Amino acid sequence: MAYKTKVFAALFMSLLLLLTGCGNNNSSSSGAQDSQKASAPVKDSGDKTTLTVGLDDDPPQLDPHFSTAAVDRQVFHSIYDKLIDVDEKLNFVPQLAKKWDISEDGKTYTFYLQENVKFHDGTPFNAEAVKFNFERMLDPNAGSPRASELSSIQTIEVVDENTLKVQLKEPYSPFLAALSDRAGMMVSPTAVKEKGADFANSPVGTGPFKFVSRVKQDKIEVEKNADYWGGAPKFEKIVYRPYSDENVRLTNLTSGELDIISKVPPKDVEKLKTDSNIKLSEVGALGFQGLYLNHKKAPFNNKALRQALDLVIDRDAIIKVALRNTAVPSAGAIPPDSWAFDKNIKPTKKNVEKAKKIMADAGFPNGFEFTLQLSPKPVEEQMSQMIQSMAAEAGIKVKLEIVEFGTMLDNMDNFKFDAVRLGWSGRTDPDGNIFALYHSTGSINYGYSNPKMDELLQKARVETDQAKRKDIYSEATKLGQEEVPYIFLYHELDYKAYKNNLQGFKHIPDQMMRFHDVSFK
Missing domain, CATH: 3.10.105.10 (Dipeptide-binding Protein; Domain 3)
Incomplete structure (x- = not known):
């Protein structure tokens, strides 16, 4: 011993x-920007309509069907809806699918979809759109990482406008779980057909926020979807900013530039627990x-x-x-x-x-x-x-x-x-x-x-x-x-740290931040 x-x-x-x-050796392009922000942090402007989020990296990919990075999903939850979501106890809850039935043999799933939902470009969300999304991910020529998650699908049947029946080759216990993540995120068929490979640069979903713009290694902006089927979100705009340097990310939260950060440096957890201006939330990841x-x-x-x-x-x-x-x-x-x-x-x-x-x-x-x-x-x-x-x-x-x-x-x-x-x-x-x-x-x-x-x-x-x-x-x-x-x-x-005037935030163990119901006091 x-x-x-x-x-x-x-x-x-x-x-x-x-x-x-x-400790400060950072050769990335974002590191230079971070250093500048750290020396002259922007103070809280008092703006109650814009949420500024600090991410741990710059999302490489804004198309959920081809994403392989966790940080991508932080932005996805604003732009896209999934067929199914999870709550704080990881129970499956309805989202674009308002309910579903599973056959006794575990091979047939029938999804009943939300009605009168539209993608951000006006394309109707319906059973045909879901079928398009599944087929896009399953296309062997596309090379989607989601293909393995949906590989158990044998047939996809559009029963009517808002009902879809999926027949599996054999029982597949993780199927609903897959649909509560990127395999269940629905993209606009119209936008995919029009934009092709460029879809990732101007993504279109049905989510509570619409994509506006992106400057790599600097920011991603989304704006309020006033016609959101689940009710308009509280914020007019969300700005996602990448900070690969964890110290700078935290500094910009405590100084006022950021409202919430996706990851907290381990060395600062104890300190944040005693900061009266910050709320610190912890869950098992x-x-x-x-x-x-x-x-x-x-x-x-x-x-x-x-x-x-x-x-x-x-x-x-x-x-x-x-x-x-x-x-x-x-x-x-x-x-x-x-x-x-x-x-x-x-x-x-x-x-x-x-x-x-x-x-x-x-x-x-x-x-x-x-x-x-x-x-x-x-x-x-x-x-x-x-x-x-x-x-x-x-x-x-x-x-x-x-x-x-x-x-x-x-x-x-x-x-x-x-x-x-x-x-x-x-x-x-x-x-x-x-x-x-x-x-x-x-x-x-x-x-x-x-x-x-x-x-x-x-x-x-x-x-x-x-x-x-x-x-x-x-x-x-x-x-x-x-x-x-x-x-x-x-x-x-998993730790999330945010200003104490932020309300409505739910910390889900999947580590993803959802902002539809979040607002400032």
Whole structure:
């Protein structure tokens, strides 16, 4: 125990010295803007008609059918409606579908749609529009990440103007959960046909706010949809601003430029709890955080080297030092608040000697090296430096490469990486986490393939008994610990911080901000 304490203390002190010189190192274009804003923050104008939102990154994609970043969804919830939404307890609640029926065999879903709803461009929302959206996502030539979420669909039948019947190939337990996220977000068929690939630059939905304009790395503006079917929202306009630098994001909240921020720096959680001008809300998040690995090339096409890296990481130290105890260690893709979470499966414990033996047995007695890409954020740099230091104990050399968020996603899509420090925001059904990551066709799978894993995850999808599904997911999680397709680090707690004169905000565990019912006092 004494040895472990000394090692931890030495690591902590070395990090403090290291971070003194690099805490403000931000090479992204947004970083230059952030620095300017920090030196001359804009004070509260007293405007009660405009909401200004601070995001943790610039959304790469404004078309929900092709989005792969969590930050995109923060803006989506203003522009688009979904067929189904979730409440604060993650129960499914009506949105564009006012109700639905499921057949006894679990293969037929009948949706009864809201009437007299129109897209922002005047196009009627109806069963034909839903059919168009489903077919767009399922089109094999389109390459939508949503295709895997809707792959169980066999036929789509327009019963009448406001009734749609969907026949599945087999029972698919996560179907409603998929429709409560991007696969359920409805885009205007007219706008898609007219704009083609340019749709993402001027998106059209049915949501409470209409898209107005965008300046990349600066702001996205949306305006009030006065004719919104659910009643006009309270704000005339919302301005979303990206702040990749977490310190600047917080500064602009406390100084008055921002009204609410999507993520709170872990080091500032305790401070905000005592700030009388700010409200701090906390929920358990649905996702996971860790390292994505490229399985298509060395070194991580070698299971032994994946296992070795997994074994050198001290998750408790990362959570204590970098995250200030705002997270819990992760053993897999399913978070503690999920019904499918298995408390008997424990996170990997640091074991440098075992890591060295695994590498030696695999023919790498002197370790190996790789590049870890990370976002230009202080906490990301601190975590990555800790991982670099821990890996060095076993002879694993880690080169750190700071990459702008959108470029990082492009690199991942094109397999131009060894490893990436990034997580997954999570889904209401565990399938949305574990299938997406582990299945060979998963939307966030980067080359990992195991027929046994595929079989387990397919089996979980068609099983309608929740207890049996949980058992299957436990087996898949254990297999994942052996195969190490992804290095799990932690499950974060989600914090939203906002001015104390903001009212009506509901903190949903999916981490997405919804502003239809929000206003200033």
